[in-house]
Amino acid sequence: MFIAFFIGFFVFWEYSVIWFDIPRYILTPPSLIVEKGAADLDRLLYYTYITGLEVVLGYSTAVVLALPLGLAIAFSSILKRTVYPFIVCIEMVPKIAFAPLFISWLGFGLLPKVIIVFLVCFFPIVLNAILAFNSLSEELTLFSRSTGGGVWRTFIKVRLPAALPQCFVGFKYAAINATVGAAIAEFIGSDEGLGFYIQIVTGNMRPDLAFAGIFFLTLLGLSLFGLVTLAERLLIPWHISVRRG
């Protein structure tokens, strides 16, 4: 059903360009996107690699830093009263607005993009981690205490597994943000990457190549999201969202 609709969409696109006599520099049919995209495959693949690198570096740095911070805030009343409100405030700031600044400070290279990806991923992970580690049920808290299992054992055997589903909400949200952040950061200032590519070819009135760039960007986003979903399936197969999904 879905596949039929999907194919129908592209067929309609293909022929509407002819029927409505749309100039090629405005919109190109999918067949031409494939053809011209294939001709420029080397550049597309290289730029996918560049943007992918920004996404992976920014995302994994965010996970590695945000998870322990979320954990620390969840268990420290001092951090909860100082750092936590600060993070909530910063979350309100549109991180992407910092992109021009980072580029002016750090140049056109990889680093400012990695930082932008990091920023758009960091906050959802932190906030969900705090929620996750603060949500252990009263019964399980009492149960853990009644066993005398201590902080570490309680963490490993009860708190951590109980927190994973909510953590994954953050991981998935961040995965969606990551490619968006990378593409916009590249729009603002870069000489490589899919965002750069889309901007340049659009300027040259080549919507065919722009769509090819968008296709690879989508592929990148889907791959990251797919990987996170796979990890979720492996780590929390017992959770209701995974069982129903």
Added chain:
Amino acid sequence: MSHQIEFSGVKKVFGTGASAVHAFGPVDLSIAEGEFISLLGPSGCGKSTLMLMTSGLLEATEGSVLIGGTKVKGPQTDVGVMFQDNTLVPWRTVRGNVELQLEMRGMSLSANKDKVDQLLTSVHMEDFADRHPYELSGGMQQRAAFCQAMVHEPKTMLLDEPLGKLDAMTRERIRSDLQNLWMQERPTVIFVTHSIEEAIQLSTKVAVITPRPGTIERIIDIDLPFPRDFEVKNSPEFAAYVRETQEIFRGYGVI
């Protein structure tokens, strides 16, 4: 018989000043080793509060609780606690959940494998050992939770309305499983319930608790033979105990 658990002047007040709520007590109560005592009372009378104070998970405002002659200060580890909402975790199987109790205490799994098997068998759960809690009915979950609460062979068991959320027929069946477990292991049990029949069927003693602030109105010795099966439950003696208890609550306007 030695007194396994002793409450002297135990009282609990939540909050301070004008907003303070006197939830429970003062209560004096002695429970002998191997006894099965039910705390029977209406909702909100502080039964659960007493249970938490016994396990050391909640501090008494006044008075003291002694288990085996030692004053309760902080969480007690030689007790098995069971809450109305069970403490089965969804990421472990039934067996894994029972083993969680052992693992949390640093007890050997291999040395206790037979114990786990035997417990699961005694509540007819041996065929469901590798299932996850979400694959089970509410009744089966509670059976598994019983095993989890007693696998470490605690001398004292605190059961807070463990059958509260089950339908009447399932309750009936699990009561007899619970009775068998108790007869087999003979721990001292404090059982919280608001079912008069349940209390009388299972207990050696029933402590009738008044509405808030909960105090012990009367302790009724239930002098009926174990196991208390269908025959016993339909005996005139059983009916007389039910009647006696009902009269107390009617006096309070609870029923």
